[in-house]
Amino acid sequence: MSTEKPDNLITSIGAGAISLGIFAVLAAAAISLTYIAGSESIAANKAASKARALAAVMPANLYDQSLLSAPIELVDYAKLNLKPNALAYAAVKSGDTQAIILPVIAKDGYSGDISLLLGIDKYGVIQGLRTIEHKETPGLGDKVEHKKSDWVDSFIGKSLANTPSNDWAVTKDGGVFDAFTGATITPRAVVNAVHQGMLYHQRQQSVLYNAPQEQ
Template sequence: MSTEGSGNSRTIGSSMWRNSLALALFALLTAAILATTEMVTAPRIDAAERAAEQRALLELVPAAWHDNDMLADTYPIPEQHWPLLGLARGGVAHIAKRDGEPVAVVIPAVSKQGYSGDIAMILAVNTRGELLGVRVTSHKETPGLGDKVDLKKSDWILSFNGKSLQQPQRQQWAVKKEGGVFDQFTGATITPRAVINQVLAGLDYFHLDRAALIAAAAAPTLEYNDE
C-alpha cells in the first residue's frame, strides 16, 4: 500500500472518529438540557394541572359548601365498577366534606357512545343521590352540533342539576323525541344521548357503591402535601 493511501485512510478514520465523538457529545448535551428542562417545568405543570382540577371541582361543589381539600380527599373506584363508568384505567372519586361530614362526591365517567369519540365528564352527587351538576371535561364532537355538551357552548348540561334515579323515572332518561325529558340538539341526537346514558350510569354507580363512598367520606381527611 502506498504511503499516500495509508495517509488518506488515517485522515478519514480520524475524521469519522471526531464526527462520532461530536455526535455523542451533542446527544449527551441535548439529553442533559431536556432533563434539566423537565426538572424545572414539571412542578409548574403539576401545579397548573392541580389548579385546573380544583377549578373543575369547585364549579360543581363551590368552596362555600365544603371545608376540605377535595383533590386530596379521594376514594379509588373499585375495578368492578370501571366498565359502568367507562373507565379503562380506573379513577378516583373526590369527596367533599363540611365539618367532617360528607356533603358530595364527584365521580369521573367516560361515555364510549359519542359521535366522534369518547366524551369524558365529571358528576357531582350529594349524599341523597341527587345531581349537583355535570361537566364535560373533554370531547371530540362536531363543532356547532355535538359540542353543545360543553358549558362554554350551551347551557344544556345544566339540565341535569337536581336530577336523580327517581326524578325523572328511568324510562324518561332520554331526549324528548324518544320520550325523555332532555332536549336534543338540532341535527345531533347521538351526542346528547351518549351523555344522558353515561350520567344515568354514573348515578347507578353511586347507588351501587354508596355505602363505601359514604364510609370513605366519613374517614379523617389527610392533609395535602405539595412538596
C-alpha cells in the same frame, strides 16, 4: 514552534480539562434544576386545572377542604367506562362527606368518547355536570361544553327519585332531556352516561361515603 516547556504544557492542559469538567457539572446542574422547576410548574398547573374542573360541578357550600385532598379509588370502575385506578373525589365539610364527584365516560358519542365530571350530593341529587373532553362536531355536538351551551345545567336537581328510569333519555326517545337541533347522538350518549353514573352512585354509596378522607 511553541517554546512552552513540557511540564507547563501538561499543567495547562490539566487546568483546561478541570475547567471544562467544572463547566460540564455546572451546566448539568443548571439543566437539572430547570427540568425540576419546569416539571413542578407543569404539575402545579395540572392540579390547578383539575381543581377548577372539580369546583365547577360542586357548590362551594358543600365542602371546606380542597376537593383534590379527598380522592377515592373506584371499584367496579368498568360500569363508568373507566380504567383501573380511576378516582372519584369527595366534597368534605366538617369532616363529613357531603357529596361525590364521579368521572364518567360516554362511549357512544358521535365522534368517540365523551369524558364527564358528575357532582352528586349524599341525597343523590345532581349538583353539576361538565364535559371535560370530547371530539364532537363544532356547532352541533360541542354544545355539551358549558362554554358553548348551558345544556348540561339541565341535569342539576335531577335524581333517581324525582326522575324515573324511563325519563333518563332525550325527548326524541320519550325522555325529559332536550336534544340539540341537528344532533341527537351526542346528547343521548351524555344522558345515558349520567344515568349510569347515578346508578353507580346509588349502588356504591357505602364505599363512596365511608372511604378514609385525607385532611
